[in-house]
Structure formats: structure tokens, C-alpha cells
Amino acid sequence: MLLSIPTLLLVAIFIFSLMGLLTLHAWSRGAREQTLGYLASTLLLAAFGVTLVSLRGIAPDTIALVLGNVVLLLGATMNWTAMRVFGGRAPHLPGILAAPLLWALWGLTPGYYDNLGLRVTVYSLLTAIYGGLSAFELWRNRKRLEVSYLPALVLLVMHSGFYTVRIVADHGISLEHALAGTGRGTRFFSFLLFESMLYAIGIAYVTLAMVRERAELKFKAAAYSDPLTGIGNRRAFLSGGKQLLAECSRRGEPVALLLCDLDHFKRLNDAYGHQTGDQALIAFGQVASQRIRQQDVFGRIGGEEFACLLANTDEHAALLVAQRICSSFHELPLLAPGLLSVSIGIANSTGDEHDLARLLSRADHALYAAKDQGRNRVQVYRAVVTAPETTSPATTTPPAPAA
Incomplete structure (x- = not known):
């Protein structure tokens, strides 16, 4: 048993407006x-367009058949x-206006009102094209969306597919026959309204879910990112580590x-200002990031x-990486060549031991040993010897301050 077409039209207008x-x-x-x-404009335009189309026989055909379809296509x-x-x-903007303008210009021609089947075919073709373009936009950007886009993609493909089928399956039915429930295309028209309502509810829900998911990812990224340097913060390092x-x-x-500490940082801030200190932190973050791999974990x-x-x-590979970081930062011309320096302590896992707190403690011991022995150097933690092994990437003593 088919639902009343007037009832379906009222329900469709209500659902489009509500969503x-x-x-x-x-x-x-x-x-x-x-x-x-x-998306809100899409749904509100759909409600307005269906309202205008429903005025056939009450309002002039220019409003019901031309303006109504122009509004619906603008919504698409x-x-x-x-x-x-x-x-x-x-x-x-040209893509937004193309279909509505095409329909409006066609509506000015004398033969527009004479061929209902052609109007249905053209409208369905344009709607299917824009539905396909909508799905294509999600697909082409899927790698950077980082959200669950598949429900929206499936919904768009199905909606576009429905109007593609309509091109060959529906030759149109006048609104008078549809409202009366008579005529060959009544069933398809009823199903068309039902599909439109389901699509409106579905696309609103899944789009809102995608927007919310992306917002949550942004908040999470902000919570795990150091706002000054742009690299991971302590929370991100501990979690990723x-x-x-x-x-x-x-x-x-x-x-x-590798535990890294910029040498004489307080003196740098006092002498050159906090803005210069911030630049030094940013520069070190960039230097270190360029010398580690994507799978490594780095943070302030x-x-x-x-x-x-x-x-x-x-240990040998870690020593080479630390030396490159130390020497590259020391040679930066941020203030004067050689004025910046960093001390680095290294701790390696032994056997099956993979404990982050223990590694941090051992690297901290090595770092303070590097500080005690003159800074601007790399120090490897040794558990079996009193003095840790020492190695310097450029000089064994820190550079003299600029005059």
C-alpha cells in the first residue's frame, strides 16, 4: 500500500527543514x-524547492516548474x-551556478513546458552528476581526511546511482496525477520522495559525525603538540615512547x-631576550627532526x-645521530656561528630491557656528565664504569661567547 503523495510531500518538506x-x-x-x-543550505534549499514544486496549479508554472527546480539544483x-x-x-562558484543557470535559461525557451520526460531526464542527469562529484571529492581527499568517510561516500554513491537509474526508469508523472495517486509513475515518485528523505537524514548525520571526528583529532593533536616548536610535547613523547x-x-x-639539553639557555635568554631563546628552541627542534627517522619518537x-x-x-648508530645533531646545532648562524650548543646523554636498552623510565634516568646521568665535562658534547651512559665514555662532535670544549 502506497502512502499518500501529499502526505509524503509534507513529510519531506518537514524533514528537509528540520535537518x-x-x-x-x-x-x-x-x-x-x-x-x-x-550542508545546511543544501537541506533548506531542498525544503524550499519541494515547496515551490508542490505549488503546481496554484502558483504560475514559472515558479513551480522553473524556479522550484532551479532551487533544488542549487541545493545539489x-x-x-x-x-x-x-x-x-x-x-x-562556476560549478555552483552551472546547473541552476542552465535550468533557468532552458526554462525561458518555448519548448520547456512541452516535454515532461525530457525535464525528468535532464534533472536526474544533473543531480546524478553532482552526486558523483560529491563522492569524488571525498575519494580524492581520502588520505588527508583522517576520518571515517566511507559511510558518507557510500551514501553519496547510492544517491547518485538512484538518479542514474531514474534517467532510464522514470519518464515522469505530472504533479496532478501524482497527487491523485493515479498514473504509471506514481510508485516511482513515492519512492523518490522516500529516498530523498532518507538521504537528507543520512547525509546530515554522517557529515556531522565526520566534522566532529575531525575536530576531536585537532584537539587531540593540540594536546599532544608543543605550541612553540610544533613537535610532540612531554605527553606525546611518553605515550609514543x-x-x-x-x-x-x-x-x-x-x-x-637521546636526552638533549641546550647549553647556557638561561644566559641566552638574559643576554638576547626570550624571543631569541624561542628561536633557538625552534631551530633545535628542526635540526633534530631532520636527523631522525619517521618511526622514531621526538619531543620537547x-x-x-x-x-x-x-x-x-x-649504541654506535645512536652516537652518530647524536653527533650530527650536536654539530649541526653548534654551527647554526642564528646568532653567531658557534654560539649555540647542546649537550646530549645517550642510554641504550640492554638485553630484553625496554623500560622508558629507566632509559630516561640513565640518559639523564649521562647528560649531567656531559655538562660537567664542558658541555657541547655527547655522553654515553656506562653502567660498569665510573666515568662514562666521552665523545665530542666538533670540539671538546664549548665555544667562546661572541665578543
Whole structure:
């Protein structure tokens, strides 16, 4: 038994309006996420367009058949724009206006009102194209979305597929026959309204879920990122370090920890100002990041203290990495060549021991030994000897301050 077409039209207008207003509310309450703004306009335009189309026989045909379909097509282009913006691309005004303008110009021609089947075919084709473009925007940007985009992608593909089927399966039914429940295309028209309502609910829900998921990822990234240097903070280092140690322990791989502390940092701040001190911290973060691998864990764990946890790295390889970091930072022309320096303590895992707290403690002992022996050097922790092994990347004594 088919539902009454007038009832379906009223329910469709209500659902489009409700979902549009709720999406608009979510947009206004959040950080003004553009995706939600465009999606809200999609749903509200759909409600307005269906209202205008439903006025056939009451309002002039120019309003019901031309303006109504122009508004509906504009809603389809806004749907495409919402997915485009969510993927990180700017709105494309010619693409937004192309379908509505094409329909409006066609509506000015004398033969527009004479062929219902052609109007249905063209409208379905344009809607299917923009639905496909919406799905394509999600697919092409899937690698950088970092959210669960598949539900939205499936929904868009199904919506576009439905209108593709309509091109060949539906030759149109006049609104008078649809409202009366008579005519060959009544069943398809009923299903069309039902599919539109399900799509409106589904696309609003999954888009809001994607926007929320991305916002949560941004907050999480901010909570695990050092705001000055842009690298991981102490929380990120401890979390990532424990995970890396567990993986290396499972594979039986050695791990090395580099604990780095910028030399005479307080003196640098006092002499040149905190802005210069901040530049030194940023510069060291960049130098160290360029000399470790993607799988290693690096973070700023204190004021001028940094830590690098190197996966599958023995003592010799860790020593080479630390020496490169130390010498590269020492040679930076940030103030004067040789004015900047860093001391680095190294601790290596022994046997099956992969404990982050113990590695940090041992690297800290080595770091203070490097400080005591003149700074601007690398020191390796030794558990069986009184004095740790010493090695310097450039000089065994710190550079003299600039005159």
C-alpha cells in the first residue's frame, strides 16, 4: 500500500527543514565549520524547492516548474560544495551556478513546458552528476581526511546511482496525477520522495559525525603538540615512547634514547631576550627532526630539554645521530656561528630491557656528565664504569661567547 503523495510531500518538506535547521544550529554553535554551513543550505534549499514544486496549479508554472527546480539544483551543487570544502578545497562558484543557470535559461525557451520526460531526464542527469562529484571529492581527499568517510561516500554513491537509474526508469508523472495517486509513475515518485528523505537524514548525520571526528583529532593533536616548536610535547613523547618500546621489545630490537639539553639557555635568554631563546628552541627542534627517522619518537619534554627515542638502533648508530645533531646545532648562524650548543646523554636498552623510565634516568646521568665535562658534547651512559665514555662532535670544549 502506497502512502499518500501529499502526505509524503509534507513529510519531506518537514524533514528537509528540520535537518537543515539542526545542521545550521550545529554550524552556529561550533567553530563555524563551513562544511556544515553549506550542508545546511543544501537541506533548506531542498525544503524550499519541494515547496515551490508542490505549488503546481496554484502558483504560475514559472515558479513551480522553473524556479522550484532551479532551487533544488542549487541545493545539489551546495551538497557538492560541502564535500569539496570538507576535503580542503575552496568553493567553485562556476560549478555552483552551472546547473541552476542552465535550468533557468532552458526554462525561458518555448519548448520547456512541452516535454515532461525530457525535464525528468535532464534533472536526474544533473543531480546524478553532482552526486558523483560529491563522492569524488571525498575519494580524492581520502588520505588527508583522517576520518571515517566511507559511510558518507557510500551514501553519496547510492544517491547518485538512484538518479542514474531514474534517467532510464522514470519518464515522469505530472504533479496532478501524482497527487491523485493515479498514473504509471506514481510508485516511482513515492519512492523518490522516500529516498530523498532518507538521504537528507543520512547525509546530515554522517557529515556531522565526520566534522566532529575531525575536530576531536585537532584537539587531540593540540594536546599532544608543543605550541612553540610544533613537535610532540612531554605527553606525546611518553605515550609514543611506550608504544615504540613495546613494539621493539616484541621484535627483540635495540632502542636508544637521546636526552638533549641546550647549553647556557638561561644566559641566552638574559643576554638576547626570550624571543631569541624561542628561536633557538625552534631551530633545535628542526635540526633534530631532520636527523631522525619517521618511526622514531621526538619531543620537547621540558623547557630547553628534548628527547629522541630511536627504534632498532644500537649504541654506535645512536652516537652518530647524536653527533650530527650536536654539530649541526653548534654551527647554526642564528646568532653567531658557534654560539649555540647542546649537550646530549645517550642510554641504550640492554638485553630484553625496554623500560622508558629507566632509559630516561640513565640518559639523564649521562647528560649531567656531559655538562660537567664542558658541555657541547655527547655522553654515553656506562653502567660498569665510573666515568662514562666521552665523545665530542666538533670540539671538546664549548665555544667562546661572541665578543
